[in-house]
Amino acid sequence: xxxxxxxxxxxxxxxxxxxxxxxxxxxxxxxxxxxxxxxxxxxxxxxxxxxxxxxxxxxxxxxxxxxxxxxxxxxxxxxxxxxxxxxxxxxxxxxxxxxxxxxxxxxxxxxxxxxxxxxxxxxxxxxxxxxxxxxxxxxxxxxxxxxxxxxxxxxxxxxxxxxxxxxxxxxxxxxxxxxxxxxxxxxxxxxxxxxxxxxxxxxxxxxxxxxxxxxxxxxxxxxxxxxxxxxxxxxxxxxxxxxxxxxxxxxxxxxxxxxxxxxxxxxxxxxxxxxxxxxxxxxxxxxxxxxxxxxxxxxxxxxxxxxxxxxxxxxxxxxxxxxxxxxxxxxxxxxxxxxxxx
Amino acid sequence: xxxxxxxxxxxxxxxxxxxxxxxxxxxxxxxxxxxxxxxxxxxxxxxxxxxxxxxxxxxxxxxxxxxxxxxxxxxxxxxxxxxxxxxxxxxxxxxxxxxxxxxxxxxxxxxxxxxxxxxxxxxxxxxxxxxxxxxxxxxxxxxxxxxxxxxxxxxxxxxxxxxxxxxxxxxxxxxxxxxxxxxxxxxxxxxxxxxxxxxxxxxxxxxxxxxxxxxxxxxxxxxxxxxxxxxxxxxxxxxxxxxxxxxxxxxxxxxxxxxxxxxxxxxxxxxxxxxxxxxxxxxxxxxxxxxxxxxxxxxxxxxxxxxxxxxxxxxxxxxxxxxxxxxxxxxxxxxxxxxxxx
Numbered sequence: 001x002x003x004x005x006x007x008x009x010x011x012x013x014x015x016x017x018x019x020x021x022x023x024x025x026x027x028x029x030x031x032x033x034x035x036x037x038x039x040x041x042x043x044x045x046x047x048x049x050x051x052x053x054x055x056x057x058x059x060x061x062x063x064x065x066x067x068x069x070x071x072x073x074x075x076x077x078x079x080x081x082x083x084x085x086x087x088x089x090x091x092x093x094x095x096x097x098x099x100x101x102x103x104x105x106x107x108x109x110x111x112x113x114x115x116x117x118x119x120x121x122x123x124x125x126x127x128x129x130x131x132x133x134x135x136x137x138x139x140x141x142x143x144x145x146x147x148x149x150x151x152x153x154x155x156x157x158x159x160x161x162x163x164x165x166x167x168x169x170x171x172x173x174x175x176x177x178x179x180x181x182x183x184x185x186x187x188x189x190x191x192x193x194x195x196x197x198x199x200x201x202x203x204x205x206x207x208x209x210x211x212x213x214x215x216x217x218x219x220x221x222x223x224x225x226x227x228x229x230x231x232x233x234x235x236x237x238x239x240x241x242x243x244x245x246x247x248x249x250x251x252x253x254x255x256x257x258x259x260x261x262x263x264x265x266x267x268x269x270x271x272x273x274x275x276x277x278x279x280x281x282x283x284x285x286x287x288x289x290x291x292x293x294x295x296x297x298x299x300x301x302x303x304x305x306x307x308x309x310x311x312x313x314x315x316x317x318x319x320x321x322x323x324x325x326x327x328x329x330x331x332x333x334x335x336x337x338x339x340x341x342x
Numbered sequence: 343x344x345x346x347x348x349x350x351x352x353x354x355x356x357x358x359x360x361x362x363x364x365x366x367x368x369x370x371x372x373x374x375x376x377x378x379x380x381x382x383x384x385x386x387x388x389x390x391x392x393x394x395x396x397x398x399x400x401x402x403x404x405x406x407x408x409x410x411x412x413x414x415x416x417x418x419x420x421x422x423x424x425x426x427x428x429x430x431x432x433x434x435x436x437x438x439x440x441x442x443x444x445x446x447x448x449x450x451x452x453x454x455x456x457x458x459x460x461x462x463x464x465x466x467x468x469x470x471x472x473x474x475x476x477x478x479x480x481x482x483x484x485x486x487x488x489x490x491x492x493x494x495x496x497x498x499x500x501x502x503x504x505x506x507x508x509x510x511x512x513x514x515x516x517x518x519x520x521x522x523x524x525x526x527x528x529x530x531x532x533x534x535x536x537x538x539x540x541x542x543x544x545x546x547x548x549x550x551x552x553x554x555x556x557x558x559x560x561x562x563x564x565x566x567x568x569x570x571x572x573x574x575x576x577x578x579x580x581x582x583x584x585x586x587x588x589x590x591x592x593x594x595x596x597x598x599x600x601x602x603x604x605x606x607x608x609x610x611x612x613x614x615x616x617x618x619x620x621x622x623x624x625x626x627x628x629x630x631x632x633x634x635x636x637x638x639x640x641x642x643x644x645x646x647x648x649x650x651x652x653x654x655x656x657x658x659x660x661x662x663x664x665x666x667x668x669x670x671x672x673x674x675x676x677x678x679x680x681x682x683x684x
Contacts, residue, residue, distance in 0.1 A: 064615050231610065231611070235610075250610070250613045250614055251614070252614070253610070253611050253614065264606010264607055264608050265606055265607045265608075265610055266606050266607075268573065268577075268592070268595070268607055269573070269595050270622075271592045271620065271621070271622030272592055272593070272594070272595065272622035272623070272624065273406050273622070273624075274622065275621075275622050275623050275624055275627060276621070276622050277619065277620075277621045277622075278613065278619075278620045278621070279613070279617075279618070279619045279620070280612075280613030280614040280615070280616065280617050280618050280619075281614070281617050282614065282615075282617055285617060
């Protein structure tokens with residue numbers, strides 16, 4: 001038996017997640033995959049912090065993914081290394097990405113949830129496999145190309161634009177020949193959007209007394225595509241500024257994740273007058289496109305057309321604070337926790 | 343000069359329209375189309391009352407159609423007879439349908455807004471050309487087939503189901519092999535839905551203390567298609583009951599037309615978890631389909647597969663009350679005002 005530090009989910013919550021909703025526990029693990037078990041034992045290297053995880057902290061949350069189990073280890077996406085395997089497909093030393101536990105070592109029994117990281121991606125930071133090349137990046141890709149139906153010259157608005165998904169949406173849109181404006185929650189993020197991520201314009205929504213006016217300033221002709229990562233008041237303002245036949249991809253409602261009594265949306269009448277298509281989506285419906293996504297994004301990345309900003313915390317102990325920080329916009333870029341380098 | 347009774351729009355309003363927002367006036371009209379004017383003089387026979395007209399009573403309404411002009415005659419769809427014409431395309435005695443005035447006689451100068459009623463439709467009540475075969479019917483047809491992407495076996499929910507649009511949506515859905523449930527605002531309307539219009543189930547939303555529970559009762563497996571004519575609380579409840587990959591056609595928000603401070607919609611988060619497509623539309627974007635709509639609906643009507651319920655008021659004087667009644671659900675079926683039989 002080996003020691004195994006774990007982050008335990010204490011119980012269902014109401015409101016914004018707090019660090020005290022989770023606790024560090026010292027567990028034990030048998031570093032052996034029993035014969036015939038087909039199990040794989042992995043060492044967790046990088047853990048992904050994602051807003052959807054808030055949904056799993058709610059009981060009876062009508063969702064596409066089941067809630068966390070109180071008293072059990074938090075589950076999330078991670079980059080891992082295989083250290084024991086009873087499945088011949090996975091060899092010791094293989095790097096994999098998939099659903100794992102917030103702990104040093106995890107037994108994975110549903111091996112189909114692990115994807116091997118191919119050689120040839122070795123010049124990409126390992127952590128990118130839960131970001132740019134992982135669920136976040138693929139969400140941006142599937143949402144932008146499959147839901148938004150973009151055309152060259154379209155005016156594109158992205159909220160939470162420096163976040164894990166938004167920063168790639170904006171770059172894909174720019175590369176597609178669109179005009180791109182991002183909203184973010186600090187002047188540092190606004191600078192990143194304009195100076196590193198190639199957005200044509202950006203604003204700090206916390207400094208705007210009137211979101212409708214901010215959007216009218218950035219989009220005097222209106223918005224063709226709104227990639228919505230936040231919901232709430234920003235969605236309501238965007239609805240007033242869409243062009244005829246505009247498209248809204250509803251990707252996340254991070255502003256609403258923690259609010260049991262959610263803000264109401266008041267401006268849906270524009271859906272009719274502007275003939276807007278508003279569509280919610282999950283990346284998991286588009287997995288057949290994953291190979292072409294990887295190829296597309298890797299090519300653009302290697303050619304220097306795409307960059308990716310990460311916020312990297314060190315140590316499993318820091319994971320609860322990193323997750324909680326998402327809901328106040330503390331992270332700058334994709335939030336990852338590094339548990340071990342290899 | 344001839345006398346010409348008219349219904350005048352008095353001025354912009356806030357809240358629900360009242361009869362006193364309009365007034366009857368005795369005007370005069372020259373029953374002659376001046377040479378070279380290309381004008382057509384029509385006698386108005388049937389006038390259509392439609393919820394969208396509320397939008398034209400608001401100043402600066404960001405809409406697809408300009409507001410009414412205070413002090414001028416109300417404009418709307420009507421069935422008319424040509425009584426004078428300087429346009430060789432229109433002969434005296436021709437029956438036409440299009441945008442006209444709420445008055446006995448109208449000069450129409452934009453003749454392209456008039457469509458001739460072809461012979462061969464003579465066995466259809468004339469008033470149907472502003473209902474079943476007019477904008478309302480075409481809205482149902484375009485919305486159902488083009489926006490809802492229906493499949494045989496789909497579970498379809500229609501609000502304002504006995505109204506001008508809803509009653510045809512329900513019948514088209516049934517003929518398409520769908521399971522159809524309608525909501526309406528009186529027990530009389532519920533009976534019509536089930537006994538005359540062929541809905542599989544129907545309920546009186548005013549008698550339901552919990553719309554969510556009512557929908558769960560009618561759709562234990564969830565809703566594939568919601569054809570939304572009302573917005574507001576019913577939309578919020580439907581959002582909680584959609585199936586994965588459900589479609590919502592946003593056709594009207596009659597519950598919200600008169601409310602300056604509209605109800606908020608709180609359940610849009612289900613757009614993501616259920617990957618719902620929600621789309622606003624206007625029939626005017628689909629006019630290329632009008633000929634096939636006419637053919638389809640006329641065929642089904644003549645074969646007895648479709649019926650159409652009208653609420654017919656008599657006399658121009660009754661038009662304001664008929665329009666106002668729409669917003670309290672007073673009408674049973676499509677609201678039409680008969681000014682003259684021919």
